[in-house]
Amino acid sequence: MSILRRLVLLSLLTASPVWAASYSDPRLPIRINVPSGWKVRPVLVEGERRIKVVPPKADERERAAIEVLISQRRFAPGESLERTARHLRRPDDDREAASMIKLNSKAGRLDADYRVGRFVTSDLWILQRVRLVQQRIDKRQLIEARCAANASEYKTYRHALETICQSLMVVKR
Known part of the structure; x- marks a missing residue:
């Protein structure tokens, strides 16, 4: 292996964040992976x-x-992962149509990526990028992970945010 290839491989390995052990919450039936140094707070x-x-x-x-x-919450009357996916496919008010939607009805999981805008001061419009993961617990409840950052900064934190949200697992107690 050439020296250049070794240097490239070494830089890729050192550039990725170090992941700590999984976090399991004592009250919510979840497990997530958390980047090293990040803190989990109820x-x-x-x-x-x-x-x-x-x-x-x-x-x-x-x-x-x-x-x-x-968070953990109950489904609203008439709400389902399928309806949420259909809703996210279309723009709504300040939210753009989702750029990515993965729905696994059998596993009861929805994964979506979209952008939403908002005014933070009278003249400043901020675009936020959101990674949303919903995991069904049973017919009436779900766990929802929402990982968001300013769209202009999202690329810097993309790996960490997506890994946190995508690692969401419902654990049986």
């Missing part, structure tokens, strides 16, 4: 317990507006 949002995963540096959270939330 938080209360609108009276519901959710899991928040945050990067190690505060400037990453602020500049890139990284937000990783995992």
Whole structure:
């Protein structure tokens, strides 16, 4: 193997983040992979317990507006993964049509990637990229992982965000 190939291989191996062990929540029936240095915190949002995963540096959270939330909820009346997939295929208000949707009805899993815009000040429009994973627990409940960052910064954190969301697993207790 040439020296150049070895250097390229070494740089690729050292550029990828180091992954810590899986995180299993004591209350929610989930398991996720978390990048080394990232922290997992239970938080209360609108009276519901959710899991928040945050990067190690505060400037990453602020500049890139990284937000990783995992929650358990009941399906709304008439809601299904199939309907959610159909809804995400079309633009809606400030959300663009999803650029990627993977629906596995048999496994009860939906994986989608889309962008949504919002005003953060009177004249500043921010485009956010979102990776959404929904995993059915049973006929009435699901786990939802939403991994988002500013679209302009998403490429930098893409591997970490997608790995967190895609590693979401429902564990039986």
